[in-house]
Amino acid sequence: MQTYVKGSKITGTGHYAPERILTNADLEKMVDTSDEWIVSRTGIRERRIAAPEQACSDLAHNAARAALEDAGVKAEELEAIVVGTVTGDMQFPSTGCIVQSMLGATNAAAFDLNAACSGFVYSVSTVHAMIASGQMKKALVIGVDLLSKIVDWEDRTTCVLFGDAAGAVVLEACDRGEGILGTYTRSDGSLAELLYVKAGGSRRPVSAETVAEREHFLRMKGDGVFKYAVRAMEDAANRVLDSAGLTLNDVDLLIPHQANIRIIDAVAKRLELPKERVVVNIDRYGNTSSGTIPLALDEAIRAGRVNKGDVVLMVTFGGGLTWGSILLRHT
Numbered sequence: 001m002q003t004y005v006k007g008s009k010i011t012g013t014g015h016y017a018p019e020r021i022l023t024n025a026d027l028e029k030m031v032d033t034s035d036e037w038i039v040s041r042t043g044i045r046e047r048r049i050a051a052p053e054q055a056c057s058d059l060a061h062n063a064a065r066a067a068l069e070d071a072g073v074k075a076e077e078l079e080a081i082v083v084g085t086v087t088g089d090m091q092f093p094s095t096g097c098i099v100q101s102m103l104g105a106t107n108a109a110a111f112d113l114n115a116a117c118s119g120f121v122y123s124v125s126t127v128h129a130m131i132a133s134g135q136m137k138k139a140l141v142i143g144v145d146l147l148s149k150i151v152d153w154e155d156r157t158t159c160v161l162f163g164d165a166a167g168a169v170v171l172e173a174c175d176r177g178e179g180i181l182g183t184y185t186r187s188d189g190s191l192a193e194l195l196y197v198k199a200g201g202s203r204r205p206v207s208a209e210t211v212a213e214r215e216h217f218l219r220m221k222g223d224g225v226f227k228y229a230v231r232a233m234e235d236a237a238n239r240v241l242d243s244a245g246l247t248l249n250d251v252d253l254l255i256p257h258q259a260n261i262r263i264i265d266a267v268a269k270r271l272e273l274p275k276e277r278v279v280v281n282i283d284r285y286g287n288t289s290s291g292t293i294p295l296a297l298d299e300a301i302r303a304g305r306v307n308k309g310d311v312v313l314m315v316t317f318g319g320g321l322t323w324g325s326i327l328l329r330h331t
């Protein structure tokens with residue numbers, strides 16, 4: 001049971017996806033693949049790809065502006081900006097600091113949080129705790145990734161899966177028991193080799209050799225991730241519900257990480273949630289890593305699929321491995 005002096009609630013959401021659409025037909029011209037294989041194995045039909053000059057902070061900034069406007073909050077009111085990402089503008093400073101400057105959020109702390117595709121859920125969990133402990137009242141959380149910049153466009157087993165996007169939420173203090181009803185986060189680093197970028201860190205700095213070996217690109221053992229993902233997401237859903245004293249019957253909408261339609265369907269089936277209570281947009285965006293959940297949440301709210309008082313369950317998993325969940329009563 002989490003014991004806090006305050007609660008935190010989401011008062012605004014926003015997202016940004018780059019204009020350029022890359023379809024499965026486009027990919028057929030780039031690697032040995034087919035629209036039929038991609039749709040049947042993943043559910044993806046198209047994805048957005050950032051322009052060469054666009055970086056993480058550009059997508060994050062656009063999503064942040066939309067969320068601030070939606071919340072009616074000025075950038076100077078923010079006390080923290082946390083960016084969940086693994087594709088920041090550069091090693092350091094953090095993309096959080098770059099966005100802080102772009103927004104003119106002159107009273108905010110800023111940092112990035114690396115939990116791969118779970119970056120948004122981990123960041124909300126962290127910021128919820130910061131607000132609920134009484135440390136601050138208003139903060140911005142952004143989930144953003146541009147995996148197009150780190151996938152190997154010659155590797156058909158990964159390049160068809162990912163896209164670029166950002167989503168953002170404004171979190172504000174409220175009474176305990178309102179807004180975010182619980183969060184859950186877990187990891188298992190012994191499974192790190194399922195999804196990783198080998199070179200570019202202190203273990204294996206970038207060199208002519210690492211570039212020649214293509215070690216600066218993302219590598220993944222898809223079947224291993226798949227098996228773990230379903231079990232981890234089911235567990236994360238049940239744990240956060242238990243911690244809040246709710247059951248799946250109380251859940252109005254499930255927003256799962258959008259990595260593969262077969263994973264989403266398997267999780268929904270295990271949780272016995274019908275299709276109409278599950279948000280799916282993987283067909284239009286692919287896997288945007290940390291961007292999937294805030295993007296889907298913003299689209300669902302703007303489409304009128306989330307009403308005041310509705311309980312929304314968000315579940316994720318990603319490289320690390322990491323996984324987690326957020327339970328929200330929409331206000």
Ligand SMILES: CC(C)(COP(=O)(O)OP(=O)(O)OC[C@H]1O[C@@H](n2cnc3c(N)ncnc32)[C@H](O)[C@@H]1OP(=O)(O)O)[C@@H](O)C(=O)NCCC(=O)NCCS
Nearest residue numbers: 033034037041117156157160222223225226259260317318
């Ligand atoms: C990657 C994934 C779609 C592959 O689906 P799968 O059903 O496991 O497919 P397999 O890996 O068994 O591959 C089957 C065949 O399709 C081939 N294949 C892989 N990618 C292909 C593509 N883009 N086009 C055509 N064929 C492809 C494989 O080479 C393999 O061929 P082979 O049998 O001759 O060796 C699936 O494992 C997955 O989604 N895993 C989870 C990944 C994930 O979520 N990652 C992000 C975590 S946040």
